[in-house]
Amino acid sequence: MTxxxxxxxxxxxxxxxxxxxxxxxxxxxxxxxxNTGKLDIDDFEIVEFHRFEGNTxxxxxxxxxxxxxxxxxxGVLVSGYGISAEGMxxxxxxxxxENLNR
Incomplete structure (x- = not known):
C-alpha cells in the first residue's frame, strides 16, 4: 500500500x-x-487520513x-479537532x- x-x-x-x-x-x-445523499455510520469506511496542526x-x-x-x-471529509471540533x-x-489511533 502506498x-x-x-x-x-x-x-x-x-x-x-x-x-x-x-x-x-x-x-x-x-x-x-x-450533494448525492447521505451515508450513515455503517455505510462508510475511512481509508486514510491526514492530520494538520496549526503552528500558532x-x-x-x-x-x-x-x-x-x-x-x-x-470523497473527502475535512473536520476540525481539538477546540475547533464540530458537534457530532x-x-x-x-x-x-478510532481511525486516528491505527
Missing part, C-alpha cells in the same frame, strides 16, 4: 481528489452528507479523511477517532 504524505491541507484535498475522492462530505450529527493558532487544526461508501462513493454524536466521534 503511503501518501502532504504538507498542507489543500495539498491533501487536491491529492485525494486526483486519486478519485471527488465528493465533498460534510459532517452531520450521526451521518455524512454530500489551535483553531487551524484539521483532519482530512478519505472516505469510501458501501455503494462505491469516494458519540457514535460518529468514536468511528472517526
Amino acid at each position: 503511503q501518501y504524505n502532504y504538507d498542507t491541507l489543500s495539498a491533501a484535498t487536491n491529492g485525494l481528489k486526483e486519486r478519485g475522492y471527488t465528493l465533498d462530505f460534510n459532517l452531520s450529527e450521526n451521518c455524512l452528507v454530500c 493558532d489551535p483553531a487551524d487544526e484539521a483532519i482530512v479523511y478519505a472516505i469510501e461508501g458501501s455503494q462505491g462513493e469516494k 454524536s458519540a457514535e460518529m466521534a468514536k468511528k472517526l477517532h
Whole structure:
C-alpha cells in the first residue's frame, strides 16, 4: 500500500481528489452528507487520513479523511479537532477517532 504524505491541507484535498475522492462530505450529527445523499455510520469506511496542526493558532487544526461508501462513493471529509471540533454524536466521534489511533 502506498503511503501518501502532504504538507498542507489543500495539498491533501487536491491529492485525494486526483486519486478519485471527488465528493465533498460534510459532517452531520450521526451521518455524512454530500450533494448525492447521505451515508450513515455503517455505510462508510475511512481509508486514510491526514492530520494538520496549526503552528500558532489551535483553531487551524484539521483532519482530512478519505472516505469510501458501501455503494462505491469516494470523497473527502475535512473536520476540525481539538477546540475547533464540530458537534457530532458519540457514535460518529468514536468511528472517526478510532481511525486516528491505527
